Amino acid sequence: MWMRNLALILGVCATPALASGIEIDVAGADGDKGKIKIDLLEDLAPNHVAQISGIAAEGGYDGVVFHRVIDGFMAQTGDVQFGDQTDESFSMRRAGTGGSDRPDLKAEFTDTPYDRGIVGMARSQNPDSGNSQFFIMFQEGHFLNGQYTVVGRVTEGMDVVDSIKRGEGRNGAVTGAPDFMKKVTVTD
Numbered sequence: 001m002w003m004r005n006l007a008l009i010l011g012v013c014a015t016p017a018l019a020s021g022i023e024i025d026v027a028g029a030d031g032d033k034g035k036i037k038i039d040l041l042e043d044l045a046p047n048h049v050a051q052i053s054g055i056a057a058e059g060g061y062d063g064v065v066f067h068r069v070i071d072g073f074m075a076q077t078g079d080v081q082f083g084d085q086t087d088e089s090f091s092m093r094r095a096g097t098g099g100s101d102r103p104d105l106k107a108e109f110t111d112t113p114y115d116r117g118i119v120g121m122a123r124s125q126n127p128d129s130g131n132s133q134f135f136i137m138f139q140e141g142h143f144l145n146g147q148y149t150v151v152g153r154v155t156e157g158m159d160v161v162d163s164i165k166r167g168e169g170r171n172g173a174v175t176g177a178p179d180f181m182k183k184v185t186v187t188d
Contacts, residue, residue, distance in 0.1 A: 021152070021187040022056050026160050029177040033164075036136070036157035037187070038119055041150060045108040048121050048130060048151045053186055055080060055100055055132055061184035063087075066164050067095035069179075070172035073141060075164045076122055077181060078133035085180050092178065099131030107149055114144040117161070119152035136161050 081098025
């Protein structure tokens with residue numbers, strides 16, 4: 001971090017700046033639902049933010065479904081391997097079981113609480129297994145604090161988050177036609 005600050009002072013770019021956010025156009029079976037704007041928190045999780053930004057810049061999140069949505073808890077998406085509903089081999093049964101072609105990341109835990117609108121990195125039982133999937137909190141879930149990497153915060157569009165199609169059962173698996181990220185754009 002200090003090298004980037006020094007580079008800015010000297011007027012050179014030693015490392016590329018990370019995106020400050022992403023904008024997600026959400027759609028569903030009934031058409032467009034609206035936009036979610038997320039402030040990415042590079043000071044908390046620089047490696048995770050770089051991974052999300054890179055995948056978004058490459059268009060990797062475009063068409064990816066919200067595969068796990070638990071009412072009163074969170075909406076999960078980001079499986080670029082198996083969650084792209086525009087891919088001819090797409091199956092909701094596999095959505096949520098993959099990641100990306102990028103390496104898994106070492107956890108970047110902080111004391112930032114999981115409040116409404118916080119965006120966290122999904123992972124398996126291994127804390128160092130975050131890859132491409134992330135989730136957005138519908139309401140606080142402080143039992144996640146210090147267990148999952150916080151990567152961002154919704155700044156606009158919580159009404160769109162609230163409208164995402166809910167899943168069923170304890171695991172929140174979405175059945176039928178899921179809502180999806182129509183387009184994800186990196187913002188400065």
